[in-house]
Amino acid sequence: MEIGVVGKPNVGKSTYFNALTLLDAPMAPYPFTTITPNRGVAAVRAPCPHTEKGIACTPGNAKCVGGTRWIPVSLVDVPGLVPGAHEGKGLGHKFLDDLRPADGFVQVVDLSGATDSEGRPVAPGSQNPAEEVVWLEDELVAWLAEILGRDFHRLARGVDLEGKKLEEFLSERLTGLSIGMSAITTALRAVPVDRAHPGRWTEAERTDLARALLRASKPRIVTANKCDRSSRESAEALARALAPTPLVPTASDAELTLRRAARAGLVAYEPGDTTFSVPDPARLTTGQAKALEEIRHILSTWGSTGVQQSLESIVFGLLGLIVVYPVEDETHWTDTRGRVLPDAFLVPKETPARAVAYRVHTDLGKNFVRAIDARTHRAIAADQPLPPNTVLRIVAKK
Ligand SMILES: Nc1nc2c(ncn2[C@@H]2O[C@H](COP(=O)(O)OP(=O)(O)OP(=O)(O)O)[C@@H](O)[C@H]2O)c(=O)[nH]1
Ligand SMILES: [Mg+2]
Structure with missing residues (x-):
């Protein structure tokens, strides 16, 4: 599972990527800051079934915070594309080969309309982000047509x-x-x-x-980034122009600041939250306090920074992935080492049980006998799809 972050230069792709991965890809207010792709791991949220059991889980691949599981999703941030990239304009489109494994795209645009098609800063409102959604698709099509051809x-x-x-x-x-x-x-x-x-x-x-x-x-959603410099009316007009492609307003810069501040213990904030708190205001510098006040204003205007929601809208919405929890012991929901709900996997909605087994381990897929729904203890046949949030035991021949 991999999502590609695409768009013209200087719209905030690497900021969006850093906010979701907490990595340090270079960001700057001019075009072509990114010249080689950045890869990292983000996460999407799902309610952890451990709350139903009343016992704590022992997560392996996906951490659990207060009953919410954070399931890893790979993200790749690529250099900016410009119109004519397939003819070598800008940095060309050779680096798009790094997007080959992508299952979907997030296209970042500058909602404030202050970045021209080459990524140069221009007067706010002078650019229409709807246009780049059209030409960017043409560039992606040209890239794919070239591979096909x-x-x-x-x-x-x-x-x-x-x-x-x-x-x-x-x-x-x-x-x-x-x-x-x-x-x-x-x-x-x-x-x-x-x-x-x-x-x-x-x-x-x-x-x-x-x-x-x-x-x-490769489904695509658009994030209307830099929403902090724009208005709800602009976001609504852009959403209408892009329909049926989903649009999520984002303030990536604010999200990155909040996540870094949370990591440093300066604020209490979980990605996707509608607000944050400051446990010890005395620890903040005047600059930090002012920046957080501005972010508070962004959250009250937009509801959230939109960053976490945008990733989940492509993973759960457009790609229709569900989360499943394989266990060894269907009564205690543990693996062979006694760990409770150790793994959480993202799989497409209609994936049959045997294919899920393959995903967990090739041997389990090969020797698959049946799966058992650990909630109802009913058997699930090889070709049957699993319901969302299933805790399952896979029975395989020894
Ligand atoms: N106001 C505002 N500025 C933002 C936001 N997100 C990013 N920026 C700023 O936009 C500029 C460009 O950000 P980058 O993340 O480097 O953009 P990019 O799309 O990766 O650019 P290239 O790698 O050059 O294609 C930086 O100065 C960021 O701080 C946002 O949500 N609001
Ligand atoms: Mg970049």
Whole structure:
């Protein structure tokens, strides 16, 4: 599971990334601060089932804070894209290859309209962020079309002659891009190409197919960043212009400050909170106190910084992932070492039980007999999907 953070330069991608990962990727008020991709681990929240049992959990991969599990999600922050990147403008789009494994994108835009298409600071309100959502998709499409098109005619001739299944041919071409067979089928249905003769497809047809593949495989939300310098009306107008693409207003800078202050013990704040408190105001410098007052104002205007919510909106909303908790002992919800609810996994909603078992351990998948819902003690067959938040025991042949 990986989410790519994309957008034009200087909109706050690395600030958003740092806020979610607490890493230190360089940030600065000019374009092309990021020149190589940054990778890190963020987390999404889910209620921990330990509260139902009345016993504490012993988390391994996903920490539990006050009954909320924080489940890891990989994040990659890439350099800014500019219009014409696929022709080499700006830093070009070669680095997009680092987004190959991405399952979805968060596009960061500057809601205040104070950054031009090349990332240069300009007068607030002089730019319309809706436009970059359109051209950025074109750049992503050009990148995917280029991957699809490499040596296409020579390879596609083989498809025509050998009668090899078109879907398999495309799947091979798209290896490593996290584009599944269902996305390929959806895209082929959306674009009326000559299925029997891919060798005859025009470049325009390949581009249309690349767009359909992108839409079917890599959902995108937009974060209206720097909302602290803009207004609710602007956010609402942008949301209307982008619909049905979801829009979440964000104040990444404020979120980063709050998370760092929380790490330093200066504030009590959990990501996603609507407010924060200062346990010992005497510890704050005048500058810190003033910055926190400004952030308090942002939270009261916008409800939250939106950063945590935006990540969860793509992971749970658009990607439709659910959390499942595999255990060894279905009565005590422990693993072989007695740890309570040690692991939490994110899996797509419709994942059958056996595929979840594979995810936990290849041997469990291979030797799968059945799964058992640890709440109801009912058996779940190999091809049955799991409900959200399932605590399950996987029974496998020894
Ligand atoms: N007011 C305000 N400024 C922000 C916010 N988020 C980021 N910034 C500022 O925007 C500038 C650019 O931030 P970066 O995170 O470096 O932007 P980027 O999109 O990664 O830029 P490149 O790597 O150059 O593409 C910095 O000066 C940040 O402090 C925000 O929510 N509000
Ligand atoms: Mg950056």
